[in-house]
Amino acid sequence: MNVTQFRDPTTAWYADGHWRMLVGGLKGAHRGLAYLYRSRDFKTWVRAKHPLHSALTGMWECPDFFPLQAPGLQAGLDTSVPSSKYVLKNSLDLTRYDYYTVGIYNKVTERYVPDNPAGDYHRLRYDYGNFYASKTFFDPVKHRRILLGWANESDSVTYDKAKGWAGIHAIPRKVWLDPSGKQLLQWPIEELETLRGKSVSVSDKVVKPGEHFQVTGLGTYQADVEVSLEVSGLEKAEALDPAFGDDAERLCGAKGADVRGGVVFGLWVLASAGLEEKTAVFFRVFKPAGHGAKPVVLMCTDPTKSSLSPDLYKPTFAGFVDTDISSGKISLRSLIDRSVVESFGAGGKTCILSRVYPSMAIGDKAHLYVFNNGEADIKISHLKAWEMKKPLMNGA
Numbered sequence: 001m002n003v004t005q006f007r008d009p010t011t012a013w014y015a016d017g018h019w020r021m022l023v024g025g026l027k028g029a030h031r032g033l034a035y036l037y038r039s040r041d042f043k044t045w046v047r048a049k050h051p052l053h054s055a056l057t058g059m060w061e062c063p064d065f066f067p068l069q070a071p072g073l074q075a076g077l078d079t080s081v082p083s084s085k086y087v088l089k090n091s092l093d094l095t096r097y098d099y100y101t102v103g104i105y106n107k108v109t110e111r112y113v114p115d116n117p118a119g120d121y122h123r124l125r126y127d128y129g130n131f132y133a134s135k136t137f138f139d140p141v142k143h144r145r146i147l148l149g150w151a152n153e154s155d156s157v158t159y160d161k162a163k164g165w166a167g168i169h170a171i172p173r174k175v176w177l178d179p180s181g182k183q184l185l186q187w188p189i190e191e192l193e194t195l196r197g198k199s200v201s202v203s204d205k206v207v208k209p210g211e212h213f214q215v216t217g218l219g220t221y222q223a224d225v226e227v228s229l230e231v232s233g234l235e236k237a238e239a240l241d242p243a244f245g246d247d248a249e250r251l252c253g254a255k256g257a258d259v260r261g262g263v264v265f266g267l268w269v270l271a272s273a274g275l276e277e278k279t280a281v282f283f284r285v286f287k288p289a290g291h292g293a294k295p296v297v298l299m300c301t302d303p304t305k306s307s308l309s310p311d312l313y314k315p316t317f318a319g320f321v322d323t324d325i326s327s328g329k330i331s332l333r334s335l336i337d338r339s340v341v342e343s344f345g346a347g348g349k350t351c352i353l354s355r356v357y358p359s360m361a362i363g364d365k366a367h368l369y370v371f372n373n374g375e376a377d378i379k380i381s382h383l384k385a386w387e388m389k390k391p392l393m394n395g396a
Contacts, residue, residue, distance in 0.1 A: 002026065006035070008062045011137065012042070013080040015107065021045075022052055024060040024090060032060035032090060036110060052088070052105075053112040055120035059093035062133045065112070066145060068102070072179035076145030078138045085177060087184065088112050089126070091133050098134050098149070099123040102182065115182075122246065124183055128319030129301060129352040130154065131170060146189060147173045151340065154313035154355045170353055171335055171342055178349065183322065185348040188335065196224060196386035205370075205380040210260070212268065212371040213380070218387045220269065220368040221361075223336045227383040231263055231285065231328040233376030238262035240286035240296050252300035252318030257282050257373065265378045268369040269336050270306065272360040279306040279356045280371070281334050281343045285325060297321040297330070299345040299352065306356035319350040329381070336368075337388070 005026040012021040019042050022034040033054035037045040052065070067083030069075050077083055089100035101114035101124065114120060126134055127149060134149035149170040153160055160166045173186040200217040207213050215225075238261065244251040257264070257280030266282025268275070279301065286296040300318040307314070323330065323346040335342040342353045361367065368385065372378040 005059055010063050010065050011079050012039075013065075015080065015082065022063045022065055024063045025051075026059040027054070030056045030058060032057045032092070034060060034063045034065070034088065034090070034112075048110060050111070052110065053114075057090075057092055057094070057099075057120060060090035061093050062091040062098075062135065064089040064134070064136055066136055066138070068177045071177045071181040074174065074176045075143045076138050076174075076176065078140065082107070085181070086112065088114070089134070096132050098126045098132055100126060100184070102177070102184075125319065126184070126186065127170070127351045127353050128248065128299075129317035129354050131351075131353045136175065144174045145176070147175045147186065149353075151353050151355060154315075155339075155357050156309075156311040158311075159357070168340065173348075173351075180322070183349065186351050187344065187348045188333075188342075192224070192335075195389045195391055197389050199384060199386045202380050202383040205383075207265070207370055207372040207378045207380065209372055209375050209377065212369045215368040215370065215383065215385055218385060219364060219366070220336060220385065220387075221338060221363050221366040222388040223368065223385055224333070224388055225267065225269075225336065225368065225383070225385040226331070226333045227267070227370065228329065228331045228381040229265060229283075229370075230379040230381050231265070231325070231376055232379065234263060234285060234295060234325070234328060236263055236374060236376040237285045237287045237295060240289060246320070248298055248318040248320050249316065251298060252284075252302065252316045255284055255298075256280070256304060256316060257300065257302040257371075258305075260373045261375060262286070263374040263376055265372045265374055266332065266370070267334055268367075268371050269334060269341055270356060270358050270361045271367045271369055272358070272365060273367060277305060277307055277358045277361045278369075279303045279341055279354065279358075281332065281341060281352070282371075283321070283330060283332070283345070294324045294326055297323055297325050297346075299343075299350045301341060301343060301352045301354040303341075303354050303356045307358050309357055309359045312357055314356075317352045317354055319352065321346050321350045323349055
């Protein structure tokens with residue numbers, strides 16, 4: 001065993017007289033795995049003959065393994081409570097992203113099997129943006145499972161050194177199994193709402209093709225925005241080029257927020273008054289891939305125009321949203337906090353965190369817009385935005 005490729009024990013769980021925990025590792029050049037260890041006294045640990053699970057994906061860091069309630073139930077379970085469904089998550093050293101599968105855990109064979117046989121290679125992600133080395137825990141007071149993740153900097157090294165720190169935690173999220181049973185849903189923990197301050201609301205506002213609407217009346221440098229949107233003409237959607245396959249990130253790179261046509265709409269956040277700087281969080285809808293299929297929904301964060309500062313890493317991030325937009329309706333929530341934009345599409349089905357570093361859109365010079373770069377009308381059914389107060393930290 002290579003000791004440099006063996007790390008990050010999970011939260012232990014207890015069953016049948018033994019504690020168990022996982023440790024991430026790599027076997028050979030390519031097989032990532034979750035080593036399984038047992039202990040009777042929580043002091044002496046013995047490795048099982050086989051891993052809980054493995055796949056040809058490269059090194060697994062920061063594994064996490066936890067039980068789920070039935071589909072659609074938002075309550076969480078203590079890690080030691082047996083269940084019919086589990087999540088196994090790993091952080092891939094090769095990509096620096098967090099991946100997970102939903103599956104079953106056989107307590108007799110001590111093996112985990114993903115529900116989707118190809119799930120280890122066509123993988124779900126907690127977050128399709130800058131989000132890594134995450135960990136969940138069970139909150140026994142409110143009976144929920146909470147996810148914490150880490151977002152690295154994409155600022156220049158010079159600015160990182162000047163700040164004296166680098167890297168932040170994402171906002172804690174509650175996680176639970178989607179009613180479909182195929183993926184997790186995520187939502188910012190309810191305590192965040194205690195920081196909400198001054199608010200504004202907008203309802204039944206139509207944004208025509210090629211136009212944008214500014215949300216005014218509050219500061220949006222640190223804000224919480226929830227919006228329900230409705231598309232009037234899905235027949236305007238483009239066909240999805242099969243050359244992109246299931247590569248959402250490459251599709252978003254080619255079809256960024258400023259590429260007009262079809263059905264594309266969303267928010268410009270941390271935007272300067274003249275739109276020289278803006279970060280787009282948006283949806284692009286494509287025609288159904290076949291008879292009886294539903295329209296394909298792509299969610300993107302496009303920070304390519306987020307800052308005029310040089311030497312920044314400004315990647316587009318994207319994920320497909322497993323939702324039926326045939327009715328034309330979809331929701332979006334974005335948390336905006338200076339250099340962080342953390343967004344939740346369709347009630348938390350797809351989440352994207354992006355780091356941005358505006359040079360103009362700072363403080364009261366940061367603006368918020370709803371934009372429509374497609375060919376169909378977009379209606380803001382309801383939008384509510386709140387200024388966010390600073391939390392108490394370390395008693396101050």
